[in-house]
Amino acid sequence: VVDREQALRGDHTDLDELKPFVGPWCAAEIRRHSRHYHRGMATVNQLRQRSDLLFTQLLVAQGGKPGRRVRRPVAEPRFSWFDPVDAAEATALAFRLSALAATTTRVSTALERVLDHVEEETDGQPPELVRQGFALFVTHNRDGRRLSKPRTASAAPGLFSPPPARTSKLAVSLGGESPQLDYWREDVLLNEHHQHWHEVYPYAGLPPKDFNAWVGATPKSTLIAIMDVLRPGQGAAFVNARSNAQLAQEFARIRGFQLRNLDRAHYRAMFRPNDRQGELFFYMHQQMLARYDAELLSNGLARVKPLSQASLSKPIPEGYDPEGFRVFGIAFTKRNQNKTLDPASVTSLRRQHKAIRDAITRGTLKTVGAQATAIDPNLLGEATEAATWQISGLDPNEYPGLHNSGHGAIAALSPGQVGGVMTSTATAVRDQVFWRWHKAIDDLSAEWQEARPANNFADAPNVLVRDSLVAQATPWASPDIILCRTADLPQGNVSARGTQLFGGAQWNVDFTARPSAGAGTVTTISELTTTMATTAFGNRQIRYLTHEPFTTFIRVENLKTTAQRVTLRVFLAPAAQAADRRAWIEIDKFLVDLPAKAKVVVARSDKESSVVKRKVDLSPNQVLAAGNDPDDDSYCDCGWPYTLLLPRGNANGMQFRLLVLCTDAKIDKVGSPGECGSMSFCGAVDRYPDAREMGYPFNRPFGGAPADAIERAILSLSNAGARTITIRHTN
Ligand SMILES: [Cu+2]
Numbered sequence: 115v116v117d118r119e120q121a122l123r124g125d126h127t128d129l130d131e132l133k134p135f136v137g138p139w140c141a142a143e144i145r146r147h148s149r150h151y152h153r154g155m156a157t158v159n160q161l162r163q164r165s166d167l168l169f170t171q172l173l174v175a176q177g178g179k180p181g182r183r184v185r186r187p188v189a190e191p192r193f194s195w196f197d198p199v200d201a202a203e204a205t206a207l208a209f210r211l212s213a214l215a216a217t218t219t220r221v222s223t224a225l226e227r228v229l230d231h232v233e234e235e236t237d238g239q240p241p242e243l244v245r246q247g248f249a250l251f252v253t254h255n256r257d258g259r260r261l262s263k264p265r266t267a268s269a270a271p272g273l274f275s276p277p278p279a280r281t282s283k284l285a286v287s288l289g290g291e292s293p294q295l296d297y298w299r300e301d302v303l304l305n306e307h308h309q310h311w312h313e314v315y316p317y318a319g320l321p322p323k324d325f326n327a328w329v330g331a332t333p334k335s336t337l338i339a340i341m342d343v344l345r346p347g348q349g350a351a352f353v354n355a356r357s358n359a360q361l362a363q364e365f366a367r368i369r370g371f372q373l374r375n376l377d378r379a380h381y382r383a384m385f386r387p388n389d390r391q392g393e394l395f396f397y398m399h400q401q402m403l404a405r406y407d408a409e410l411l412s413n414g415l416a417r418v419k420p421l422s423q424a425s426l427s428k429p430i431p432e433g434y435d436p437e438g439f440r441v442f443g444i445a446f447t448k449r450n451q452n453k454t455l456d457p458a459s460v461t462s463l464r465r466q467h468k469a470i471r472d473a474i475t476r477g478t479l480k481t482v483g484a485q486a487t488a489i490d491p492n493l494l495g496e497a498t499e500a501a502t503w504q505i506s507g508l509d510p511n512e513y514p515g516l517h518n519s520g521h522g523a524i525a526a527l528s529p530g531q532v533g534g535v536m537t538s539t540a541t542a543v544r545d546q547v548f549w550r551w552h553k554a555i556d557d558l559s560a561e562w563q564e565a566r567p568a569n570n571f572a573d574a575p576n577v578l579v580r581d582s583l584v585a586q587a588t589p590w591a592s593p594d595i596i597l598c599r600t601a602d603l604p605q606g607n608v609s610a611r612g613t614q615l616f617g618g619a620q621w622n623v624d625f626t627a628r629p630s631a632g633a634g635t636v637t638t639i640s641e642l643t644t645t646m647a648t649t650a651f652g653n654r655q656i657r658y659l660t661h662e663p664f665t666t667f668i669r670v671e672n673l674k675t676t677a678q679r680v681t682l683r684v685f686l687a688p689a690a691q692a693a694d695r696r697a698w699i700e701i702d703k704f705l706v707d708l709p710a711k712a713k714v715v716v717a718r719s720d721k722e723s724s725v726v727k728r729k730v731d732l733s734p735n736q737v738l739a740a741g742n743d744p745d746d747d748s749y750c751d752c753g754w755p756y757t758l759l760l761p762r763g764n765a766n767g768m769q770f771r772l773l774v775l776c777t778d779a780k781i782d783k784v785g786s787p788g789e790c791g792s793m794s795f796c797g798a799v800d801r802y803p804d805a806r807e808m809g810y811p812f813n814r815p816f817g818g819a820p821a822d823a824i825e826r827a828i829l830s831l832s833n834a835g836a837r838t839i840t841i842r843h844t845n
Contacts, residue, residue: 158260161225165252165261168232172245173270193240194537196521198500200243201318203370207235207247208254208321209384213366215257216325217359225257231366242538249313254320266540267306268737271652289451290432290546291415298409298762299544301658302651302734303755307727307795308402309540314752314796315394317500317518319385325365326358328384336383340365343372378482381504390802392495392506395517396559397808398795399552401725401754404687404699406549408761411688412768412843420553421520423467427460429453430527432546436535446535447528449545459523466516467558470498473512474562480509491807494562498555520551560696568817569810571831575680575778577708578671579835581828583624589825590689590771592835593624594670597639600663600719611636612667612717621669621713626837639664641840644762649735658734660757661720668716668774672708673832679707679779680833681804682716685812688761689769689838693821695812698773700725700794701759703804705779720759724793727753753792763841773828773836775811782806 156164193200214227228251235244251258286300287293298304322328329337334353342349344367352364373381388394407417421430429452436446455463473479478486479497487493487507496506500518503510521536524547528534535541542548579594581587596616604611615636616625625638644661672678684702691697703724706716721730731737734757761770783805784793793803807813816823828834 156222156226158222161222161229161260162262164229166264168229168236169245169248169262169264170269172236172241172248173264173266192531193242193246194522194525195246195312195539196500196518196525196537198318198502198515198518199370199374200240201246201316201500202373203239204243204246204250205316205318205321205385206368206370206373207244208250209368209373210366211248211251211258212255212321212325212328213362213368215251215255216329216362217366219359221257221260225261228258228261246313250316250321253313254323256324265306265737266309267302267734271302271738286435286437286544287546288433288435288448291419292410292413292546294413294415295406295409295546296544297646297657298406298659298758299546299549301755301758302656303658303731303737304758305540305543306737307752307754308543309538310752311398311795312539315388315391315398317387317391317395317496317505318502319381319387319505321385325362329358329361332383336380337361339380340368340376340384343376344368376504378504378507385505387496387505390492390808392497392499393490393492393808394795394802395495395499396491396556400556400559400696400809401700401795402543403549403553403556404697405758405761407691407697408686408688408699408770411690412762412764412841414764417691418549418553420557421547421550422554423464426455426463427457430455430524430547432550434528434535434545434547436541436544445530446532446537446541447530449524449528449534449547453527455523455527459519459526462514463516463520463523466514466519467554469512470494470516470558471561473497474558474565480512481507482509484509489562491559491562491813494559498558517551517555520555524551556696563813564815566814569814571811571827571833573778573781574831574833575678575776576673576832577678577680577776578673578832579669579774579776581835583622587829589822589829590836590838591626592774592837593626594668594835595772595774595837596625596667596669597642597839598636598665598667599639600665602636603665608665608719609715609717612715615715616667616669617713617715640838641767641842642760642763644760644841644843646845647733649733651734651738656734658757659762660733661760663720665717665719666702668718669713670706670708670716670776671713672711675710677707677709679705680776681779681782681784682706682718683775683777683810684718685773685775686760687771687773689771692771693824695814695816695824698812699761700809701772703784703794705784706776721756723756723759725754725795726756726759727792730756733757752796754795760841763843765843765845767840767842770839770841771836772839774834775831776833777806777810 195201195204211228211231214231215224217227218224232244232248249263252261252263253259287296338349338353340349341352341364344364345352353361356364373384376384403418410417431451433449433451433453435448473489474494476486477489479489479493481487482503493506493508496502497508497513498516500515501508501510501513521542525533525535525537535545536548579592581589581592583593616623626640642661642664644659646657647660648655648657666684668682670680670682682702682704683700685698686701687698701723702718704718704722706714708714784803816827818826825836828836
C-alpha cells in the first residue's frame with residue numbers, strides 16, 4: 115500500500131502503480147481545494163498545496179525506479195532544455211501562465227486558472243516540458259511566486275539520488291579518468307543545484323513578471339504584431355477592442371512554434387534575459403570546473419581534460435550507465451565506452467566552435483543582418499550557450515548554440531528516445547563527459563580573457579590585510595586570516611568574541627603560526643576537515659561529502675581617516691594549482707563597514723557564504739525532512755550546496771591557499787544577500803549584485819611570469835592577503 119509519504123519520496127514511480135493512488139489522493143485534495151468542488155475562493159494555502167501537488171506529480175512521473183517497465187507511457191516523454199525547439203515550448207507555457215494569471219483581478223481565481231492549465235497540459239505533453247514551463251512561471255512571475263514549488267530533490271529523490279549500483283561499489287561511470295569521483299558527481303544537492311540554476315537563468319528569456327505591467331509598458335504596435343501571430347490579420351482589431359483581462363485571455367494561447375517565428379523586437383518585448391545571463395553561464399560553470407579540478411586533485415587525479423576539437427571525431431573513452439533513471443517510465447540509457455559522435459555532429463560542432471574562436475580573434479561577434487558587435491563576456495556567453503538570437507541579436511547561423519548542441523550530440527550516443535543523462539539539466543553533471551565538454555566551453559571564455567590586459571588594481575581601497583608581521587614577507591603566510599572550528603566558538607556574538615581574541619592587544623599576534631589563541635580558550639586551526647557522512651534518502655542510505663563547520667576571522671585595517679565600506683572577496687585554490695587563475699574557487703563575498711582608522715576583526719561563518727544556497731541544507735536528508743518552507747520562494751532554492759563548500763582534500767592534509775581581497779564597495783555595488791539564495795551564483799531577483807566582471811580578480815591574466823604572477827600580485831597589494839591551509843579528509 116502506497117501512502118502519501120512514499121509518493122512524495124518518489125519511491126513509487128511506476129505510473130500504473132502510482133495512478134490508483136495519486137488518483138484518489140489528488141481527487142481528495144482537489145475536492146478540498148479546487149474551484150470545481152469548493153464554493154468561493156480557494157485560499158492561498160490551498161492554491162499552494164495544489165501547486166505543490168502538481169509539481170510533485172510531474173517530478174514523480176520522472177523519478178526512477180530501476181528494473182520496472184511502464185507499459186503505457188502517458189505522453190511522448192522526450193524533452194530537453196538544451197533543445198531550442200523544446201525550450202521554446204516550455205518558455206511559451208511560462209508566458210501563457212503569466213497571461214492567465216492576469217485574466218481576472220481576483221488573484222486566487224487567476225491562479226486557479228493557471229493551475230487548471232498546468233493540469234490540462236500534463237495530458238499529452240512531456241512532463242518535463244510542463245514542469246519546466248511551470249517552474250519558470252513560479253520562479254519569475256510575481257503572482258507565480260505565491261504558489262509553491264517543492265525542492266526538486268525532496269519531491270523526487272528518485273531522480274536525484276545516486277542510482278543503486280549493481281555491485282557493492284558505487285560505480286556508474288564506465289572507464290574514463292575518474293570513476294572514483296562518482297561520489298561527487300552523483301551528489302544529490304550538486305545535481306539539484308545545476309538543474310535549478312538553469313531555471314533561474316533560462317537562456318530563452320524570462321516571462322513577464324507582471325502581465326498587466328507588461329501590457330502597459332509594451333507599445334501598442336508590438337502588441338498588435340504579436341496578436342497577429344495568434345489571430346492572423348486581426349491583431350489590431352483584437353488589441354483595440356479588448357480589455358486587459360480579455361487580452362490576457364488571448365495571449366494565453368501562444369505556443370512555442372509561434373514564438374520561434376517572432377521578430378526579434380517582438381520576442382524581446384515578451385521575454386527578457388536575466389541580468390548578465392551569458393556572463394553568469396560562463397562563470398557559474400567555470401566555478402563548477404574549478405571545484406571539480408580540486409576534487410580530482412584531492413583524489414590524486416589530474417585536472418579535467420577538455421573534449422577538444424581534435425578529439426571530437428575520436429571515440430569518447432568514458433561511458434555512463436544510469437542504471438535505471440527514468441523519464442516517465444522510459445529510462446535514460448547507457449552510453450558505452452568508446453562511442454564516437456556521428457560525423458554530422460562533429461562537423462557542426464567544429465563549425466560552431468570555429469565561429470566563436472574566429473570571433474575571439476577578431477574581437478567582434480556577428481549580429482543578425484551581418485553587422486558586427488564588440489565582444490563582452492555576456493555576449494560571448496550568449497553566443498556559446500545557446501542561440502536565442504531574438505534575445506542576443508547574434509547571427510543564429512554563425513552561433514546556433516555550441517554548448518547546447520554538444521549536450522544533445524553526446525546524449526544521442528545513448529540509444530532510445532530519451533538518450534543519455536547529458537540531455538537533462540537535472541542529470542548531466544553525473545557524467546564525466548559533462549565536465550570535459552564544459553572544459554572545452556570554458557576554454558573559449560578563458561581564451562578571450564587571456565587576450566585582455568591584466569587588472570591593474572588602481573581602484574583598490576586604502577586598507578591593509580597584512581602579508582606578514584615581519585619585514586621580509588613570505589608568500590601565503592598572512593596572519594590576518596584566522597580559522598576556528600565553529601563548534602569551539604561560544605554561542606552568541608561571535609564577532610565581539612573575535613575582536614576580544616584577535617583584535618586590540620592581540621592585533622600583532624600571529625595566530626596562524628601557533629595552534630592556540632593567546633587571549634582565551636578558543637583554539638585556532640590551520641586545517642579544515644571533510645568527511646563522508648551517511649544519511650537516509652528516499653528509500654535508501656546514501657553517502658555524501660561534507661565538512662566540519664568553520665568560522666573565518668579576517669583582520670582588516672582601515673588606513674583612511676574616514677569610514678569606508680569594502681567588499682571582502684574570499685577565494686580558495688589547491689596550492690599545486692594556485693598559479694593558475696582558473697583554479698581559484700569563490701568561497702565568499704560580503705560587505706564590511708570599516709570606521710575611520712579602525713582595526714576590525716570580521717567574523718564569518720561558513721554557513722553565511724555567498725556562494726551557498728540559503729538557508730543552508732546541512733545534509734541531503736534535511737531537504738526531505740524540512741519539506742517546503744512557505745516563506746521561501748523558488749529563487750531562494752538556488753545556490754551551491756553548503757555540504758560541498760570545500761573540496762575533499764586528502765588523508766594527509768592537502769595544501770590549499772586561502773585568499774582575501776578587499777575592493778571598494780562604492781564601485782562594486784554588491785548587495786546584501788539576506789536570507790535567500792546564493793548571491794554569487796544566482797544573483798538577486800532583478801540585478802546581479804556585483805558591478806565588477808564576474809570572477810574578479812581572476813577574470814584576467816595577472817601579467818608577468820605566470821608561475822608566480824598571482825602570488826606576487828597578492829604580496830604587492832595591501833588590500834589582499836593569503837595564507838596556506840590544509841584540508842584533511844577523515845573517514
Ligand atoms: Cu549547465
